[in-house]
Amino acid sequence: MRSASIVKKLTVLFTLWFALATTVYASNSIENVRIWPAPENTRIVFDLIEKPDFKYFSLKSPERLVIDFKNSRNNAVLMSAIKADRRVQKIRTSRAKEKGTTRLVLELAEDYKISIFPLAPAGQYSDRLVIDLYDKNSQPIATHDNSQGKRDIVIAIVAGHGGEDPGSIGAAGTYEKRITLKIAQKLANLINQKQGLKAVMIRSGDYYVDHNRKTELARKSKADLLISIHADAFTSSQPNGASVLVQATRRADSEFTRWIQNREKNSELLGGAGETIRSTKDNNLAIALGDMKKEYTMASSYDFAEHVVKQLKKVTRLHKHKPERLSLAVLKSSDIPSVLIETGFISNPDEERRLNNSHHQQKLAKAIYIAVDDYFSRNPPDGTLIAATRTREHKVSRGESLSVVAQRYKVSIRQLKSANNLKSNVVRIGQTLKIPQAD
Known part of the structure; x- marks a missing residue:
């Protein structure tokens, strides 16, 4: 009996010692796991109570990513995060070599390019460990020519934030990332x-796209314009x-300097003269050509921004009545005209309600669309359907007749009269004529 009592006491003491040892070793804990699938990558986020101390390595046959969280315990329900993600098949624990270390194993569908990094607390989130799995053989975004053999004008649309980055959060709990996606x-x-x-x-769903990746995807799609949609916020609810x-001039100049110094790699970022810029041994020529492209892009961006301001003021209040220049990562491209549109202040309760309203979202989208349509009707890129089919105009000068104008544009007098609803061949100085497409 005495022996049994001693054994029982030792068992209790061992249990207490083990619990104490575990507590000492496990100063951190994994509280949650979230998975954000995207077309080209998957982001896995582990939420912890403190900054993670971790190591990782990969295993083959089958593909696995193993992460050791030092001085940590796991409180997360690991498999609850996996829904329809095609890249992560299973998340499980495994035995680690070091005491107090939690080992997690991600069983993967195939071999991916992996990026792992910690994130400091921000907003509603505590410390995090982020794992990005990128497809190694991503497919380019398809563009197409239309039935007339002329290409479409491509507009890349960036819905701001996404995934574990909610953006600004309104007083009523509205997430900026959801508003931007809907608009x-x-x-x-x-x-x-x-x-x-x-x-x-x-971004077509609730996932995050890195700023550099946004311009890369726009470039893959051969975009003629990039529009980034956001909702503003401030510490006060008044604005x-x-x-x-x-883009600010200084930021554009610094990006251009970086690209031109490495022009052999980045020639595709510098437009139609890219091959000349890449191959020329004349550094002054390379800089001149690249600078011309950069200046054209910045001027086009500002021109389009003015079209947007003009249309937005018809459907909503304006915080700024002219386009504003700021240093923004998403607008850094030297080859794609780019604008960022703040659709309103989500930190203002009245605007938060409007931004949540589907009808108001549609009005904002319609205003931006009209700006796009108007801008490209006036400035269609060569080789596009709109450039081939747009209505040209001609202002009649002294000495010009209808037949002279018809001969100049290689159209018939009948076509000119029909396009302009003319009942006779008489035209007046200063009259603007629509020029139809030649047969």
């Missing part, structure tokens, strides 16, 4: 209804109204 989807639908225009959604932002 972006409505804008894409309007653009795709117009013959000769094509929208490409850089309101929409704004349109373009």
Whole structure:
């Protein structure tokens, strides 16, 4: 009996010692896991109570990613996060070599390019460990020519934030990432209804796209314009109204300097003269050509931004009545005209309600679409359907007759009269004539 009592006491003491040892070793804990699937990658986020101390390695046959969290215990329900993700098949624990270390194993569908990094607390989130799995053989975004052999004008639309990055959060709990996606989807639908225009959604669901990746995807789609949709916020609830932002001159110049120094690698970022810029041994020529492209892109961005301001003021308040220049990562491209549109202040309760309203979202999208349509009707890129079919105009000068104008544009007098609803061949000085397409 005495022996049994001693054994029982030792067992209790061992249990207490083990619990104490575990507590000492496990100063951190994994509280939750979230998975954000995207077309080209999957992001896995582990939420912890402290900054993670971790190591990782990969195993083959089958493909696995093994992560050791030092001085940590796991409180997360690991498999609850996996839904329809095609890349992560299973998350499980395994025995680690070091005491107090939690080993997690991600069983993967195939071999991926892996990026792992910690994130400091921000907003509603505590410390995190982020794992990005990128497809090694990602497919380029498809573009197409229309039935007339002329290409569409491509507009890349970026819905701001996404995934574990909610953006700003309104007083009523509205997430910026959800508002931006809804407006972006409505804008894409309007653009795709117009013959000769094509929208490409850089983010089509609730996932995060890195800023550099946004411009890469826009470039893959051969975008003629990039529009980034956001909702503004401030520490006070008073500010309101929409704004349109373009890249600051200093940021554009610094990006251009970096690219031109490595022009053999980055020639595709510098437009049609890229091959000349890449291969020329004349550094001054390379800089001159690249600078011309950069200046054209910045001027085009500002021109389009003015079109957006003009249309937005018809449907909502404006915070800034002219385009504003700021240093923004998403607008850094030297080859794609780019704007960022702040659709309103989500931190303002009245605007938060409007931004949540589907009708208001549609009005904002319609205003941006009209700006796109108007801008490209006036400035269609060569080789596009809109450039081939747009209505040209001619102002009649002294000494010109209807037959002279018809001969100049290689159209018939009958076509000119029909396009302009003319009942006779008489035209007046200063009269603007629409020039139809030649037969």
